[in-house]
């Protein structure tokens with residue numbers, strides 16, 4: 001898997017910080033920081049450069065070039081693996097705290113045995129930090145505030161992080177296991193990970209103990225772990241009886257409560273073990289959720305709909321909406337190439353699209369303006385369009401030529417209308433001046449929609465999960481304007497964005513606004529994030545007809561015809 005430059009840069013920066021934590025030579029530390037900076041600024045993807053080309057970059061020597069090669073192809077290198085193995089798992093997370101750098105983390109570790117955020121909080125509360133030179137009561141207070149802030153920010157994780165932890169747990173469980181909870185329901189963020197397994201609890205608990213950072217609670221029915229700074233609940237069920245447990249642990253809580261009421265009205269009690277007939281006291285157990293829905297006289301409710309937002313009544317009537325499926329998707333509508341900040345060449349995008357069975361991929365590189373590295377100006381966009389035509393002569397997956405044009409602070413677009421006219425489809429996004437007040441931001445985006453050339457608004461709220469809040473944009477007004485201007489709204493499927501969220505998707509759908517799923521992929525692997533966007537569309541009750549990606553190229557809006 002080829003890594004994008006920014007990913008390689010992040011790993012180099014991480015190595016530099018780890019070295020710094022370990023109190024290594026400052027020159028060595030600085031060399032990594034500088035290499036990260038250099039690679040972040042490069043035009044060409046390092047994944048496509050050989051060792052000699054890398055060594056030709058001033059500031060990158062033989063040893064660094066070798067590591068960069070390893071990182072670009074595998075995501076890591078022996079030096080990083082060695083450092084990570086020598087560092088307590090909870091230590092790097094301290095770097096995220098306001099006012100705490102690598103040198104401080106190193107001293108906290110060596111002098112006070114602090115190995116993570118819990119240790120740090122306890123030490124600050126017990127006034128042990130002031131034992132360190134340069135630390136006083138005021139600094140202790142600052143640290144406590146930073147810990148509190150970090151806990152708030154880190155409360156919910158991205159679906160990618162949750163998915164990776166869930167996969168690690170599934171891999172060690174000695175038996176069948178299913179993901180449940182909000183992760184299975186396809187929510188845009190996940191609080192904790194929930195898993196149902198029919199594995200025997202004894203051996204399973206042994207395996208989990210070896211995997212986890214710590215075990216919060218361990219039992220024959222339920223085990224709770226801390227793993228990679230997150231929490232996971234594992235529930236044990238007997239083979240052949242796991243349907244009720246999966247239904248219960250998938251939730252949501254509101255859905256479960258409604259379902260229990262439905263069971264009550266039919267003279268039954270529903271819990272995580274099955275359905276009990278209240279008249280006879282007899283418990284019936286189920287292997288699948290479908291059997292339980294059937295026993296309640298309901299159509300099976302897809303996990304994405306289980307929020308008690310009207311789906312229970314629809315399921316009882318047997319007329320649940322038919323939802324868009326991943327198989328309906330014909331292409332990706334937001335992908336970056338190495339013409340701006342992506343890692344893939346146009347050929348590689350076409351090949352990756354073909355591999356995924358797509359009919360098309362919309363190439364949407366950044367426009368040139370402040371804030372985005374290596375954006376396209378009018379001239380390079382035209383050149384790219386020519387290049388796309390050349391690629392399309394041979395490719396099975398058609399590249400549509402688009403652009404992700406910046407919506408400037410005053411609502412103007414960063415490229416002239418005449419240039420946008422030559423694009424198949426135009427995505428317009430906010431990448432600057434995120435703190436405008438609600439009215440200014442809302443008018444700004446609506447002004448962009450009023451441009452005849454704009455087909456899709458990219459990541460409408462501009463949030464970055466856990467890092468940047470949504471802008472103050474008034475989505476109700478934006479949705480109305482999307483309906484009147486015929487502009488589609490993006491469902492950005494990048495786990496870091498998940499923008500717009502399910503509630504807005506449903507509002508948009510109700511008003512007849514079309515949704516465009518885009519992965520915002522900067523590398524081939526990220527094209528696989530599409531399913532997160534499909535899950536969001538399903539959570540917004542979208543059918544295939546509501547989603548542009550289900551259309552053939554000739555039926556897309558813009559100038560694709």
Ligand code: DGT
Pocket residue numbers: 180181182183187189190191192193194248249250251252253256257
């Ligand atoms: P999260 O973790 O905040 O992203 O959201 P969930 O939905 O995964 O919630 P979680 O982990 O607290 O609980 C998992 C499922 O367990 C939840 O979706 C439904 C069920 N559940 C939890 N608490 C209750 C409850 O008080 N009553 C009922 N009926 N079910 C519950």
Ligand code: CA
Pocket residue numbers: 181182183191192193194
């Ligand atoms: Ca959960």
Ligand code: CA
Pocket residue numbers: 181192193194233
């Ligand atoms: Ca849970």
Ligand code: ZN
Pocket residue numbers: 404429431458459
């Ligand atoms: Zn963007």
